[in-house]
Amino acid sequence: MKYAKQIFIIFLVTMLGELLNFLLPLPVPAGVYGLFILLAALCSGLVKLPDVEDFGGFLLEAMPMMFIPAAVGLLEQFSEIRAIFMPLVLIVVVSTVVVMAATGKAAELVIRAKRERETK
Incomplete structure (x- = not known):
C-alpha cells in the first residue's frame, strides 16, 4: 500500500x-x-x-x-550528424564547462550566505 x-x-x-x-x-x-x-x-x-x-x-x-531509444535514434541518423559533428562536440564541451562553472559559483554563494547567516 x-x-x-x-x-x-x-x-x-x-x-x-x-x-x-x-x-x-x-x-x-x-x-x-x-x-x-x-x-x-x-x-x-x-x-x-x-x-x-x-x-x-x-x-x-x-x-x-x-535514454536508450534516444541514443538508438542518434545512431540511426549518424550519417546526417557527421556533417556537424565537430561543431556539435564543441558546443557540448563549452556548454558543459559553463554549466559546471555556474553551478559551482551558485553553490559557493549559497554556502557563503549560509555561513554569514550562522555567524550573525
Whole structure:
C-alpha cells in the first residue's frame, strides 16, 4: 500500500504539471512544472519526503533506460550528424564547462550566505 500511495502522489504531481502546461502559454515543459510543484509541496511540508522517496528512487534507478531509444535514434541518423559533428562536440564541451562553472559559483554563494547567516 505504501508504494501505491507514493505512485499516486508522483502521478498526481505529474498530472498537475501537465495541466499547468496546457493552461499556461509559456514554453516550459510539463515535467518542469511538475518538479516545481513537487519541490513546493516538499518545502511546505504538504508532502513529506518518505511519502515519495522509495518510488522516486526507483524512477532514478530506471532513468538510464529511458535514454536508450534516444541514443538508438542518434545512431540511426549518424550519417546526417557527421556533417556537424565537430561543431556539435564543441558546443557540448563549452556548454558543459559553463554549466559546471555556474553551478559551482551558485553553490559557493549559497554556502557563503549560509555561513554569514550562522555567524550573525
